[in-house]
Amino acid sequence: MMMEISGTRRFINSFMLALSGIATVLVVSVLFFILGYLLIHGASSLNWDFFTKLPKPSGETGGGMANAIVGSGKVLLLATLIGVPIGFLAGVFLAEYSGKSFAFLIRYVVDLLNGVPSIVIGIVAYAIVVRPMKHFSTLAGGTALGIMMIPIAVRTTEEFLRAVPNNLREGAMALGATKATTIFTVVIPAAISGLTSGMMLNLARVAGETAPLLFTALGNQYWSQGWLAPIATLPVMIYNYAIAPEDDLHQQAWAAGFVLLTLVLLINVTARLIIARGPASQRR
Amino acid sequence: MATPQQQQSTLKDPVTEANVKPDTAKADSNLKLTARNINFFYGQFQALHGISLDIPTNKVTAFIGPSGCGKSTFLRTMNRMNETLRNTRVEGDLKLDGENLFSMDVTDVRRRVGMVFQKSNPFPKTIFDNVAYGLRVNGISKKSVVAEAVEKSLQHAALWTEVKDKLQKPASALSGGQQQRLCIARALAVEPEVLLLDEPCSALDPIATLKIEELLFQIKDITTIVIVTHNMQQAARLADFTGFFLMGKLIEINDTKKIFQNPGKKETEDYVTGRFG
Numbered sequence: 001m002m003m004e005i006s007g008t009r010r011f012i013n014s015f016m017l018a019l020s021g022i023a024t025v026l027v028v029s030v031l032f033f034i035l036g037y038l039l040i041h042g043a044s045s046l047n048w049d050f051f052t053k054l055p056k057p058s059g060e061t062g063g064g065m066a067n068a069i070v071g072s073g074k075v076l077l078l079a080t081l082i083g084v085p086i087g088f089l090a091g092v093f094l095a096e097y098s099g100k101s102f103a104f105l106i107r108y109v110v111d112l113l114n115g116v117p118s119i120v121i122g123i124v125a126y127a128i129v130v131r132p133m134k135h136f137s138t139l140a141g142g143t144a145l146g147i148m149m150i151p152i153a154v155r156t157t158e159e160f161l162r163a164v165p166n167n168l169r170e171g172a173m174a175l176g177a178t179k180a181t182t183i184f185t186v187v188i189p190a191a192i193s194g195l196t197s198g199m200m201l202n203l204a205r206v207a208g209e210t211a212p213l214l215f216t217a218l219g220n221q222y223w224s225q226g227w228l229a230p231i232a233t234l235p236v237m238i239y240n241y242a243i244a245p246e247d248d249l250h251q252q253a254w255a256a257g258f259v260l261l262t263l264v265l266l267i268n269v270t271a272r273l274i275i276a277r278g279p280a281s282q283r284r
Numbered sequence: 285m286a287t288p289q290q291q292q293s294t295l296k297d298p299v300t301e302a303n304v305k306p307d308t309a310k311a312d313s314n315l316k317l318t319a320r321n322i323n324f325f326y327g328q329f330q331a332l333h334g335i336s337l338d339i340p341t342n343k344v345t346a347f348i349g350p351s352g353c354g355k356s357t358f359l360r361t362m363n364r365m366n367e368t369l370r371n372t373r374v375e376g377d378l379k380l381d382g383e384n385l386f387s388m389d390v391t392d393v394r395r396r397v398g399m400v401f402q403k404s405n406p407f408p409k410t411i412f413d414n415v416a417y418g419l420r421v422n423g424i425s426k427k428s429v430v431a432e433a434v435e436k437s438l439q440h441a442a443l444w445t446e447v448k449d450k451l452q453k454p455a456s457a458l459s460g461g462q463q464q465r466l467c468i469a470r471a472l473a474v475e476p477e478v479l480l481l482d483e484p485c486s487a488l489d490p491i492a493t494l495k496i497e498e499l500l501f502q503i504k505d506i507t508t509i510v511i512v513t514h515n516m517q518q519a520a521r522l523a524d525f526t527g528f529f530l531m532g533k534l535i536e537i538n539d540t541k542k543i544f545q546n547p548g549k550k551e552t553e554d555y556v557t558g559r560f561g
Contacts, residue, residue: 099370167405171467173368175418175474176395185421190408 038261042254050255055221055237061248065256067223068232071138072260074224075217075233076207078142079149084199086146087153094154095161096183107158114151121147122212130216136230141217145206152205156198160191197271204267208260210235234260316341316478316508317362317385322376324357324366331357333532335376339478344500344509346523346540348516349555353529355512359480362510363397364390380478395422398476398507402483404463406455406470411447414455414466418474433473440506441469442499461492465499472503479503481511485518497522516556520544528552 039046049064056063090110094103125144130136164187172182188195217231219240224231234256241253317339324332332354339345339362347355360366361374367390378385385393395418406414415434424430434451438444443465447458455466464484471479481500485493500509500522513519519526520540527537528551536549547553 165405167401167403168407170365170368170399170401171405171407171470172417172421174363174365174394174399174401175421175470176391177417177421178391181421185417186407 035258035261038254038258042251042256042258045248045251045255046258050252050259054223055232055252057221058244058246063252065232065234065237065252065259067220068234068237068256069259071217071220071224071231072207072234072263074138074227074231075141075145075213076203078138078227079145079206080199080203082143082146083149083202084153087150088157088195088199090150091154091157092161092183092188095158096179096187107155110151110154114155117211118148118209119211122214122216125212125216133228135228136216136218137228138217138224138231139227141213141231141233144212144216145209148206148209148212149202152202153199156202157195160194160198161187163194164190193274193277197275200267200271200274204264204271207264207267208235210239214239314341315339316381317510318377318379318382319358319362320377322358322361322374322378324354324361324375325373326369327371331532332361335534337527337534337537339508339510340525341508342504342506343524344504344511344522345525345527345537346519347510347512347527347529348514348519349529349535351514352531354532355527355529356482358529358534359482359510359512360399362478363394363399363480365394365399395474396476397478397480398471398474399480400464400467400471400482400484402486404460404467404487406458406463406466409455410452411455411458411466412451415470415473418470422474434469437469437473438466440472440499440503441465442495442502443469459492461488461495464488464492464496468496468499472507476507478508478510481509483512483514486514493518516544528555530555 049062051064051069052066053062053064054067055065090106094106098106122144125140125147129140129143133140161183168186168190169182172186173179177185213233213236217233217236219236220230220232238253238256238260241249241256244250315338319338320336322332322335323330335354335358347359349355357366361378362385364385366372366374374386380388380393380396407417409417412434415437416430419425419430419433424433435444435448438447443462446462447453447466450457455463458466464487468479468481468484485496488496497518500511503509511519511522523540525537526540526543528535528543528547528549530551536543536547536552538548542548543552544556547556553559
């Protein structure tokens with residue numbers, strides 16, 4: 001029994017196909033558009049000085065963002081040192097030790113924490129670090145971003161550990177290994193590539209956070225005086241320069257945006273390469 | 285965690301009527317493991333009903349029976365592997381060399397009673413590190429000792445000649461049959477007194493199966509073997525004694541020949557002649 005497909009249906013079909021095709025092209029081109037746009041506007045400021053020099057005092061042109069690049073690195077390092085161990089160990093507990101209903105509760109709370117707006121996390125860091133110490137600091141900025149890293153760290157750890165087949169755990173325990181030994185010598189190594197890349201994606205996610213840094217790390221025109229002193233970071237620098245009146249500073253903000261985005265993309269690509277080559281994917 | 289219960293009477297002969305004692309099991313020193321009235325529960329479901337049997341030293345004992353009959357559950361009771369599952373409970377009396385297995389240190393039990401699983405489960409490590417794992421977690425780390433034990437275990441598992449030049453390669457590079465022999469070598473490295481095998485050949489082709497059967501035949505001099513199998517020919521080829529499980533009960537255990545040629549119970553006869561199961 002042949003059914004005649006009407007012209008209208010044909011038309012709707014090809015129309016929708018074209019529409020979704022265009023949407024796909026748009027999705028892909030957004031990234032390249034942003035990259036290109038940043039590059040075009042920031043290219044004039046993107047020179048060796050940008051990476052090696054300090055910002056010039058207002059009114060003068062030139063200078064760079066060496067302090068902010070190093071600053072972002074320091075804040076992110078601190079954030080990783082705070083967020084990853086806490087999130088990782090909680091994830092281990094969640095995946096390997098907790099009972100079903102308790103795990104559900106923790107997971108729920110972690111998801112809520114993940115949904116807390118970053119500005120609120122910034123206020124918390126302000127309250128627990130900046131206020132008692134009476135000044136803005138690298139430590140405060142790192143704490144804020146570290147707290148932001150916890151929920152994803154917990155969930156990635158849990159997910160990748162759960163993906164490790166149970167017969168590996170049984171195999172280790174059947175040889176007389178304790179549960180803790182099994183987890184640290186068999187389960188975690190089996191998941192290590194996933195865990196590493198998960199943490200890197202987590203880092204990339206907070207690398208561009210600005211709001212929580214505004215009143216924790218604050219910003220700095222010069223090299224930071226140490227972990228307990230205010231420090232310049234790329235996102236805050238972009239924010240400050242973008243709202244400044246000088247055109248030269250706008251250019252530098254574009255350049256900083258390009259550098260930041262490139263760094264984040266690099267971390268992303270590296271993380272995906274690690275996961276693609278990991279032992280976990282070899283096993284299946 | 286399940287805890288040992290019911291230190292109940294283990295008098296001279298509490299063997300149930302279903303259980304004919306193997307002939308060699310007369311002298312107690314010949315018995316590696318003795319089980320009396322083992323009940324096992326997954327939550328409310330009782331998977332084992334009063335299992336009583338003896339595992340003679342340096343012999344091969346096979347458990348046969350249809351799927352879900354409790355033979356694997358019983359096997360996993362003997363190295364307390366079931367304790368890793370939530371909401372389970374064991375009752376009864378299980379002795380290893382006359383010592384209450386349920387009150388021993390659990391890691392000690394598992395070192396003395398090794399296990400090989402249905403699906404080979406090499407760790408994502410090198411071949412060498414796989415075999416060395418059990419030694420290392422039990423505190424043996426001296427390089428020469430470990431290396432010697434690894435070689436010896438691989439030889440016992442009939443794998444040495446195939447892997448001796450690639451000990452540092454990942455275990456995942458081995459074939460299925462080799463991986464299972466690696467798992468046997470890994471279990472043998474800690475010199476267990478008993479080796480439990482849970483359908484070790486069910487995922488292997490006949491040639492790989494034959495290799496494993498040959499090696500099991502070789503190693504029964506150094507360890508007591510208990511094997512769960514779906515393959516009745518395998519039980520007949522390998523085992524000195526065979527136990528038949530059905531619906532959580534031990535129907536009969538006896539000399540393998542007797543079980544296959546002249547079983548004492550109707551159910552056993554029906555099963556071994558292929559009338560069901």
